[in-house]
Amino acid sequence: MYEKTTLPNGVRIVWEKIPHVRSVSMGIWVGVGSRYETTREAGASHFIEHMLFKGTESRSASELASIMDGIGGQVNAFTTKECTCLHGRVLDTHLGVLTDVLSDMFFHSKFAERDIQNERGVIFEEIDMYRDTPEDLTSERLTSAVFRVGALGKPILGKKSALRAMTGESLCSYMSRHYRGESVVIALSGNVSSGDIDRISDRFSGLPGGGAGKFRKAEYAPAVTVKRKSLEQNHICLGFPGIRVTDGNRFTMQLLIDILGGGMSSRLFQKVREERGLCYTICAYGSSYRDAGLLSVYTALGQETEREALGVIVSEIGRLCKDGVTEDELTRAREQVKVNILMGLESTGTRMNRLGRNELFFGTTPTVDEIIARYEAVTPEDIQDAARRHLDFEKVSLSVVGKADSAERYMELLHI
Numbered sequence: 001m002y003e004k005t006t007l008p009n010g011v012r013i014v015w016e017k018i019p020h021v022r023s024v025s026m027g028i029w030v031g032v033g034s035r036y037e038t039t040r041e042a043g044a045s046h047f048i049e050h051m052l053f054k055g056t057e058s059r060s061a062s063e064l065a066s067i068m069d070g071i072g073g074q075v076n077a078f079t080t081k082e083c084t085c086l087h088g089r090v091l092d093t094h095l096g097v098l099t100d101v102l103s104d105m106f107f108h109s110k111f112a113e114r115d116i117q118n119e120r121g122v123i124f125e126e127i128d129m130y131r132d133t134p135e136d137l138t139s140e141r142l143t144s145a146v147f148r149v150g151a152l153g154k155p156i157l158g159k160k161s162a163l164r165a166m167t168g169e170s171l172c173s174y175m176s177r178h179y180r181g182e183s184v185v186i187a188l189s190g191n192v193s194s195g196d197i198d199r200i201s202d203r204f205s206g207l208p209g210g211g212a213g214k215f216r217k218a219e220y221a222p223a224v225t226v227k228r229k230s231l232e233q234n235h236i237c238l239g240f241p242g243i244r245v246t247d248g249n250r251f252t253m254q255l256l257i258d259i260l261g262g263g264m265s266s267r268l269f270q271k272v273r274e275e276r277g278l279c280y281t282i283c284a285y286g287s288s289y290r291d292a293g294l295l296s297v298y299t300a301l302g303q304e305t306e307r308e309a310l311g312v313i314v315s316e317i318g319r320l321c322k323d324g325v326t327e328d329e330l331t332r333a334r335e336q337v338k339v340n341i342l343m344g345l346e347s348t349g350t351r352m353n354r355l356g357r358n359e360l361f362f363g364t365t366p367t368v369d370e371i372i373a374r375y376e377a378v379t380p381e382d383i384q385d386a387a388r389r390h391l392d393f394e395k396v397s398l399s400v401v402g403k404a405d406s407a408e409r410y411m412e413l414l415h416i
Contacts (some may be wrong), residue, residue, distance in 0.1 A: 001016065001367075002014055002015060002016040002355055002365055003015055003016070003017075004078065004359070005197070005201065006235035007081050007181065007201060007204060007216075008205070008209075009181035009182075009183035009204075009205065009207055009208065009209040010178075010180070010181030010183075010184075010205075010209050010210070010211075011181045011182075011184045011185075011186065011187045011204045011205075011207055012184070012359055013186045013187075013188075013197060013200055013201060013204075014185065014186070014187050014188075014355045014359045015183075015187070015188040015189065015192050015197060015355070015357070015367065016188075016189050016192075016351065016355065016407060017190075017191065017192050017193075017409070018189065018190055018191060018348065018351075019191055019227060019307075021092075021190055021191055021348060022064060022091055022092055022191060023089055023090070023091060023092065023190050023191075023194060023348045024089070024090060024091070024092050024095045024098070024188060024189070024190030024191055024196075024348060025087065025088070025089045025188065025189050025190055025349045025351070025352035026087065026088055026089075026095065026098055026099065026102065026186070026187070026188045026251050026352065027035075027086070027087035027088075027186070027187045027188075027352050027353065027356045028085065028086045028087070028106055028184065028185075028186055029083060029084075029103055029163050029184065029185040029186070029187060029278055029356040029357070029359075029360050030083060030084045030085070030086045030178070030179055030183055030184055030185055030212070031082065031083055031183040031184075031185075031211075031212050031360050031382060032045060032082075032083065032084060032086060032178040032179070032212040032213070033079055033080045033082045033083050033156065034046065034079065034081050034151060034154060034155070034156040034158070035081045035150065035154070035215045035218075035289075036151070036178060036212060036213055036214075036215050037154070037174075037217065038151075039149055039162065040165070041161045041162065041170075041174060042154055042155075042158040042159050042162040042163075043123070043155075043157055043158015043159065043162055043166075044155075044158070044166065044171060044174045045079050045084055045156070045174075045178075046079040046123070046156055046157055046158060046169075046176065047119070047120075047123060047158070047163065047166060048084070048171055048175055049077045049078070049079045049084055049086070050119045050122065050123060051109055051111055051115065051116070051119060051168075052077060052086060052105045052109050053077070053105070054109065054110075054111075054112070054115040054119060054136070055109070055110055055112070055115065056104045056105060056108040056109050056110060057110055057335050058104065058108065058187050059104060061115075062387075064101060064104075064105065064381060067101055068088070068098075068101065070096055071091070071094040071098075072090070072091070072094075072267065073089065073090035073091075073094060073097070073098055074088055074089045074090075075087070075089055075093035075098070075101065075102070077089070079156055080156065081289060082289060082290060083357075083360060085164070085356065086105060086106060086331065087102075087349075087352065087353075088101070088102055088347065089309040089322055089349055092190060092191035092192075095188075095190075095192070095196050096143065096196070099196070099199055099200055099203065100274065103200075103203040103204075103401060107207075110168075110170055111168035111169075111171055112168060113167065114297070116166070116167060116168050116171070119144045120163055120164070120166070123157060123163060124157075124163070126157060126382075126394070127155075127158075127160065130157065134231055134233075134235040134401050134402065135235055135298065135300065136227065137227065137229075137235075137401050138227075138235040138236070138237045138298070138399050138400070138401045139237055139296065139298065139312050139399070141225050141227060141295065141399045141401065142223075142225065142239050142294075142296065142397060142399035144225075145223035145224075145225045145295075145397060145399065146222070146223050146239055146294060146397045147218045147219075147220065147221075147292065148221060148223070149216065149218065149219060149221075150215065150216035150217065150218045151216065152215075152218035152289060152292065153218070153314055158274065170338045176208075178212045178213055179207075179212075180207065180208050180209060180210040180211060181207050181208060181209040181210060182209060182210060182211040183210075183211050183212035184204070184207065185356050185360050186200055186204065187352045187353075187355040187356030187359065187360045188200075188352060188355075189348045189349075189350055189351035189352040189355060190348040190352075194408065197267075197274075201288060202373050215290075217291050217292075218289065218291055218292040219292065220241045220292055220293075220294065221241075221395050221396070222394075222396060223397045223398075224397065224398045224399075224407045224410060224411060225398070225399050225400070225407070226399075226400045226401075226404045226405075226406065226407045227399075227400070227401045227402075227404070228402075228404055229401050229402055229403075230403070231401070231402040232302075233300045233301055233402060234300070234302070234303055234306050234400060234401070234402035234403060234404055235298075235299075235300045235400070235402055236298070236299050236300070236301070236306065236310070236398070236399070236400050237296055237297070237298045237398070237399040237400075238296065238297040238298075238313070238396060238397070238398055238414075239294055239295070239296050239396070239397035239398070239399070240294070240295045240296075240388040240390050240391055240395060240396060240397070241293070241294070241295070241390055241393065241395055241416060242286050242287060242288060242292070242293025242294045242295040242390065243286075243288055243289060243293040243390075243393075244288060244289065244290060244291055244292065244293055245288040245289055245293070245361050246290070246361060246362060247288070247293070248387060249382075250377050251371075251374040251377075252378045252380055252383060252386045253286060253295070253386055254286070254337060254404075255330065255333045255334065255337065255375065255378055255383060256376075256383050256386050256387055256390075256406055257284045257285060257286050257295065258333040258337065258385075259325055259329050259330070259332075259333050259383065260284045260297070260317070260320060260331070260387075260391075261282060261283045261284025261285075261297055262283070262284060262285075262336070262360045262374075263336060265332055266283075267316050267320065267329075268282050268283070268284065268297065268299075268313060268316055269282055269283075270296055271312055271316050272299065272309055272312050272313060272316075275416055276308070276309070276312060278301055278304070278305045278308060278309040278312065279299045279300060279301040279309060280295070280300065280301075281298070281299060281300050282298070282299040282300075282313075283297070284296065284297045284298075284396045285297055285298070285402070288307065290361070295315075295390055295391070299313070303402075307413060308409075310413045310414065311413070314393070314413075314414060314415065317387075317391050317393075320384075320387050320391065321387045321388045321391055322383070324380050324383065324387075325379070325380050325383045325384065326380070327380060329340075330378070330379075330380055330383065334375050334376065334378075337375050338372055338375065341368060341371060341372065342368070345368065353405060354374045393414060393415060395416045396414055398410055398411075398414065
C-alpha cells in the first residue's frame, strides 16, 4: 500500500515504504509538457528540463554531478507532451542528499545566459538527431498530421525558430507560471522513513499554489503525410483514433494492441515477418493523452515489398475486426501484461513511476490486484468491439518516410 499527503499549496507527496530493499527512487513530477506551450514557447518545457542540470545558485553543474557520483546515485529527467519529471535513485542512506540535490535543481537553477546559449546548441543537435532517425520522424509526422489543432501535435523538442528567441528570463517566467503546487507530485518508492517525508514536505511547502494552466483540446483528424528521404528502407506508420489516458476501456485497448502487434506471437509479426518475410520490424502501439489518443502500426521495409506488406496488414486488421480473437490469443496477451506488471514491482524506479504517473493523471493509484482483475475481466467480445470501433479504415491515417510514392498511391493501397 502507498501513502499520500497533500500540502496546503496543493503539492501531493505519494510514497510506498519497502523495508526489504536498500534503494530509494524519487521523482518530482510536474503536470506540464509541450502541449501547454504557445507557438512562441514551443520547446520551453524540454529546454527547462535541460537547464535544471546546468547549475544552481550555490552549485555548478560539475558539482551537482560530483555529489551524485560520490554517493553512487543516478539522476535524470524527461519531458513528454503532458508532463515533466526530474528523478533519481540512491541507497536509502543517501535519500537526504538526493532530496537536497533535486530540490536545489528544481527551485534554484540559475538559467545563466551563457549556459542557455550552450544548451540551445545541444538541443539543436538533438532535434537533428531525431530528424535523422526515421522511425522517430515517421511517428512524429503522423502525430503532427492527425492532431493539427492545438499544441498536442507539435514536437516536444520544439522548433529552432522559437528556441533561438528563448532567454533565461523567458524560461524562468514559463516555469513560474506552470510549476505550481497543484501541478506537482513527489513520488517515492523504497526504504523511505517518516523523516524523509517531513524533509520533502518542508522543501516544497513554499511552492506557490495554483495549477499548470490550460491547453487547447485536441481532436483526431485523418491525414496522410509523405516525406521523401534517401533511405534504404521506407518507414511506414498507420494511425487510427485511440483513447484518452483515463478511458475505462484502456485495459481492453492494451490487450488489443498486444494481440495485433505487441510481440513475436502477435498477428502482424507472424503474418508479415514470419510467414511472408516482408520486413524485419513491425509493431503496434498506443499513445494516450488527457483528451485524445492514437493507435499506431509501424513497419520498415523495402520499396519492393511495401505494397504486399500493406495488403497483408489491411487484411489482418480486417480479419481481426470480422472474426475477433481466440481465447488462446487473449490468454497470451494477458500473461504478457501480468508478467510485465509483476516484474516491474522488483524495481523501485518502476514503482515510483507508477505512483507518480497515476497520481498525476488519475489522482489515485490502484493496487496491482485491482489492475490484474481489470485485465482478467476483458473478454474476446470486448476485444472485437474495440477493434471495430478503432481500427476503422474510414478514419485511417498514414505517415511514410523514405523513397516514398505519392500520397494518392498509398491511399489506393489502403483502399481509401
